[in-house]
Amino acid sequence: MTKIGIMGVAGFMGRMIAKQVHEHPKAVISGGTVLQGSAEEGIEIATLCQLHGEAVKTVSDPRSVISASDVVIDFTLPEVTVAHARIAAECGTAFVAGTTGLTPDLEADLAEAAKTIPLVYAPNMSLGVNLLFDLVKKVAAALDDDYDIEIIEMHHKRKIDAPSGTALGLGKAAAAGRGVSLDEKGVLSREGITGAREQGQIGFATLRGGDVVGDHTVIFAGPNERIELTHKAASRDIFAAGAVRAGIWAAGRKPGFYSMTDVLEI
CATH class of the missing domain: 3.40.50.720 (NAD(P)-binding Rossmann-like Domain)
Structure with a gap:
């Protein structure tokens, strides 16, 4: 024991x-x-x-x-x-x-x-999310900078940190797949006149409300198509x-x- x-x-x-x-x-x-x-x-x-x-x-x-x-x-x-x-x-x-x-x-x-x-x-202990980390790294490695990476996360209104640790972990996985540093390429928030999106950035959007346990989506937005990988925690x-x-x-x-x-x- x-x-x-x-x-x-x-x-x-x-x-x-x-x-x-x-x-x-x-x-x-x-x-x-x-x-x-x-x-x-x-x-x-x-x-x-x-x-x-x-x-x-x-x-x-x-x-x-x-x-x-x-x-x-x-x-x-x-x-x-x-x-x-x-x-x-x-x-x-x-x-x-x-x-x-x-x-x-x-x-x-x-x-x-x-x-x-x-x-x-680990920023997240669930089996599904850790499989998602692996998938995101592989997809990021397979696609070039023509595919923009955006990460959306939503949690309950009591969560005190943003972006979530899981979202940042997904960003690190994407950065590792691209062979870059999240510290250099990550954009944790946007507001005002930001100008056009720079190629190679890894963007984040944070939502808070209700009793949401944890939803995470990684979007690879490319020419004429979009790939989305999503995990939603029910408990x-x-x-x-x-x-x-x-x-x-x-x-x-x-x-x-x-x-x-x-x-x-x-």
Whole structure:
């Protein structure tokens, strides 16, 4: 049984991950963190997440959970995730980071921790989206700059970062297929008199509203035709299930900075 700790277990994703771990035949919840002084501190995870048989209680000390786990899963906030990854590196605990909105510097901090522990980092943990990453890279490599690349994403109105981490991941996949850098070719937003679209750009459009779990479309708009690759998430269960799968995969592996493509072997 893989002992899985859940950072931010009281959050929406944390509760879903707890449910997935609880139901998995090869995993067990080893602990979960909550904010110090919160109403959720010190209560049984079974009560918090409406499970049965999970007697372990929530704590506010991340080190105690990390040190007691084979792997921890983190969907908290960028700076918090990196701080937890540093503790995991000190404890020798495998780490799965599903938090989005990390800056390049914070991603570099995760990569540093991965020199000591197995660390899986992905902007999206679903099987379908990771297949989409692979498809986008292949299509971008097959088509030249006559095909303009535009990425459209929509999420619920509570999402705090834009474009989504998944959209940026799709942009990186497209850039990799073209052999260019997204930092140089990406256009994250447009407004005002922008002038004609420059050839080779990778554009983004962000929509927010309602309770949309996550819709992503990559458009390759060429002369007289348009190719569209789309993924629509109907439930966050796919992200939680993917994270647990990544956690079980990472536990006991050699140190390295892994992605979901490594986990899924695609």
